[in-house]
Amino acid sequence: MRLRKTLFIPILSLSLLPLAGCKREPDPLPPAVGQLLQQTLETETLPASIRDQKERLRAWEEMRGFYEKRGYQLAWSDAGGPLPRAEELLQAIPGLGVEGLAPRRYQPARLEALRKEVEAIESFDDPEAQRRLVDLDVELTYTFLSLASHLSNGLLHPETLRVEWYTKPRNVDLDARLEAALAQDGELRKTLQSFSPPHPDYDRLQQALARSKEIAAKGGWPAVPEGEELKEGATGPRVAALRTRLAATGDLPARPEDKTKAEPAPVFDAALASAVSRFQQRHGLEVTGTVDEGTLAELNVPVAERIRQLQLNMERWRWMPASLGDRYILVNVPEFHMRLIEGGRTALEMRVVVGKDQSRTPAFSDRMTYLELNPEWNVPASIVNEEILPALQKNPGYLASHDMEVVRGWGDDEEVVDASMIHQIGSGSSEYRVRQRPGAGNPLGQVKFMFPNEFNIYLHDTPADHLFDRAERGFSHGCIRLEKPLGLARYLLRGDPKWTPEAVQATVASGEHVSIPLPKPLPVHILYWTAWVDASGTVQFRNDVYGHDATLAEALAGEPPVWIDPAALRGEVRAEGPREERAGQGA
Known part of the structure; x- marks a missing residue:
C-alpha cells in the first residue's frame, strides 16, 4: 500500500498529539515490481523499429545496462508514485524544438497521460498496477536515452543513407550521464542540453533556426512575382514586394518610421541594389545587384524550406567528432570553398573545384602529413x-x-x-x-597535399584555373582543386628552415618531383554544409549540389515516433505503434 495524502481530523484525545506533523514514508514497492522490470528488459526478441535503427538500438542497450547497474530499481517512481523528475523530463521535451528536433516525435502528450494514470493508482499490490508502473519507467528511460542519442550522434546514421558521409561521431556515455542527472534534482533539462554538439557553428545554427521560426510565425515572407529582370531604377509592385522580402531576412535595413510623411513610391534604389548583392553573396550567387532568374528563384524559397535546411545541417553536426582541432583545413563542398582555421580564426581561404555529380567528393576527415612539389599523377x-x-x-x-x-x-x-x-x-x-x-599538362599542377585515405582524395593545384571564376564549381573526378595552392604550401611549411618560400619556388621551377613532410601535420575535414552561420553572424545557404539534403529530409520524414511497448517485450500483446503520430515528422 502507498500513502498518498495526510488527512487532517479533529483531535479527540491528547494522546494523539505526538502524532501531529509526522509523515509516514510510503511502504516499499513489492519485489514483483523489480522482477517484472527485469523480465521486460531481458527479452530475446526486439521489435524491428529498434532492431533496425542503430541509434534506437543503442538507446535500448544503454537502457538495459542502466537498469542492470541499478539492480532493476525504478528510476522515475517510488512507492508513492511518479517522482517530480518524471514530469520534469516531459516538460523538457517541447523545448527541444530549438535543437532542430520534432518534439512530438517523442510523444510527450501520450507519456504525460501514462504518468497521470500511474499517479492515480492507489495501490501497487495489484499486478496490473505493477505493469503500468514498470511501463512508465521503461518508456521514460527509453525516451531520455533516445533523446540523448539523437542529440549527441543524430537521429539517423549517415552510413545507412548513402550520402557519402564518413566522419566519426562523438562517443558519449548516455546511461552514466542519466544516472548522474537523476542524482540531483532539476538537472534533467540541463543534462539533455549538454548532449548537443559542442561547436560554436552548431550554436549559431540554433540561433538562426529560432529567428527563422519567428519569421514563420509571423507568416513568412512574400514571394516576388515573376517578370523581367529587376535593377536600379525599376518601380512598381514587384519592387515593393522585393523590398518587403529582403527586409524580412535583414538583408535590407528597416527604414526609420516617420508617420508625418507619406510612404515613398517603391523604387529600386542603390540601397536596394546593395541589399540584393548581400542576398546574392550569402546564397552563393553571382553578385550583380540585380534580380535575375536565379536570384528570383532563391528569393522565393519559402521560410519553411529554409527552416528544414537549417535542421538538416544541425543533424549533420551531430555526426561530427567532439573537436575539429585547434588548427585544421575545412573544405565545404556545396560552397566550393576551403578555409585553414587556426585558433578559431580563418588564417587562409580560397575557392576550390570539387567532384562533379558523377564523381562526388565524399565527406570525411583525415590527417594531412606531407605535400609533393611537381607531382606525378x-x-x-x-x-x-x-x-x-x-x-x-x-x-x-x-x-x-x-x-x-x-x-x-x-x-x-x-x-x-x-x-x-x-x-x-x-x-x-x-x-x-x-x-x-610532372609538367604543364599534369592535372595536379605544381603541388598536391596528401592525407592518405581510403577514397584516394587529396588537394592539388590545377592548370585549369579559369574554372574558379564559375559560381558553381563541380568539375573534378572527386579530388579538390585549389585556387592558391602555393600559398597553402608556403603557409604549411612555415618554420621549416629548409623550405623557405624561395626554396619552394626554385624547386617548382626546376620541375623536380619532391615529397616534403609537414612540420606540423593537421586535420583535414571535407564536409557538406548547405546552411551555416559565418563568424560575422551572416546566415549562409547553398544549393544541394549532390542531392544529399533531399535524401536526408526524406529519411527523416519517414522516421517512426520514438516508442517502445514494454507489454509487447514481455510477450503480452503485439506492438502496433501509436498510429496517430507516424506521419509527417521531419527533423
Whole structure:
C-alpha cells in the first residue's frame, strides 16, 4: 500500500498529539515490481523499429545496462508514485524544438497521460498496477536515452543513407550521464542540453533556426512575382514586394518610421541594389545587384524550406567528432570553398573545384602529413577505362602526347613497361597503372597535399584555373582543386628552415618531383554544409549540389515516433505503434 495524502481530523484525545506533523514514508514497492522490470528488459526478441535503427538500438542497450547497474530499481517512481523528475523530463521535451528536433516525435502528450494514470493508482499490490508502473519507467528511460542519442550522434546514421558521409561521431556515455542527472534534482533539462554538439557553428545554427521560426510565425515572407529582370531604377509592385522580402531576412535595413510623411513610391534604389548583392553573396550567387532568374528563384524559397535546411545541417553536426582541432583545413563542398582555421580564426581561404555529380567528393576527415612539389599523377583505373582507353582507339599516340607512361609495380620494384600493357588495367589488374609525368599538362599542377585515405582524395593545384571564376564549381573526378595552392604550401611549411618560400619556388621551377613532410601535420575535414552561420553572424545557404539534403529530409520524414511497448517485450500483446503520430515528422 502507498500513502498518498495526510488527512487532517479533529483531535479527540491528547494522546494523539505526538502524532501531529509526522509523515509516514510510503511502504516499499513489492519485489514483483523489480522482477517484472527485469523480465521486460531481458527479452530475446526486439521489435524491428529498434532492431533496425542503430541509434534506437543503442538507446535500448544503454537502457538495459542502466537498469542492470541499478539492480532493476525504478528510476522515475517510488512507492508513492511518479517522482517530480518524471514530469520534469516531459516538460523538457517541447523545448527541444530549438535543437532542430520534432518534439512530438517523442510523444510527450501520450507519456504525460501514462504518468497521470500511474499517479492515480492507489495501490501497487495489484499486478496490473505493477505493469503500468514498470511501463512508465521503461518508456521514460527509453525516451531520455533516445533523446540523448539523437542529440549527441543524430537521429539517423549517415552510413545507412548513402550520402557519402564518413566522419566519426562523438562517443558519449548516455546511461552514466542519466544516472548522474537523476542524482540531483532539476538537472534533467540541463543534462539533455549538454548532449548537443559542442561547436560554436552548431550554436549559431540554433540561433538562426529560432529567428527563422519567428519569421514563420509571423507568416513568412512574400514571394516576388515573376517578370523581367529587376535593377536600379525599376518601380512598381514587384519592387515593393522585393523590398518587403529582403527586409524580412535583414538583408535590407528597416527604414526609420516617420508617420508625418507619406510612404515613398517603391523604387529600386542603390540601397536596394546593395541589399540584393548581400542576398546574392550569402546564397552563393553571382553578385550583380540585380534580380535575375536565379536570384528570383532563391528569393522565393519559402521560410519553411529554409527552416528544414537549417535542421538538416544541425543533424549533420551531430555526426561530427567532439573537436575539429585547434588548427585544421575545412573544405565545404556545396560552397566550393576551403578555409585553414587556426585558433578559431580563418588564417587562409580560397575557392576550390570539387567532384562533379558523377564523381562526388565524399565527406570525411583525415590527417594531412606531407605535400609533393611537381607531382606525378597515378591515373585512377576508372579514368583509364572510361576516358583513356577510348581515346587510344581514336589516337594511338595519346599516351605519348600527354606525357603518360604505363608502370608495373610500386616503389623500388616499379618499372616502366610497354604502352600496350595498358590493357591489363582494363582487364582489372592492379599491378599496372598509368602515370603522368610532372609538367604543364599534369592535372595536379605544381603541388598536391596528401592525407592518405581510403577514397584516394587529396588537394592539388590545377592548370585549369579559369574554372574558379564559375559560381558553381563541380568539375573534378572527386579530388579538390585549389585556387592558391602555393600559398597553402608556403603557409604549411612555415618554420621549416629548409623550405623557405624561395626554396619552394626554385624547386617548382626546376620541375623536380619532391615529397616534403609537414612540420606540423593537421586535420583535414571535407564536409557538406548547405546552411551555416559565418563568424560575422551572416546566415549562409547553398544549393544541394549532390542531392544529399533531399535524401536526408526524406529519411527523416519517414522516421517512426520514438516508442517502445514494454507489454509487447514481455510477450503480452503485439506492438502496433501509436498510429496517430507516424506521419509527417521531419527533423
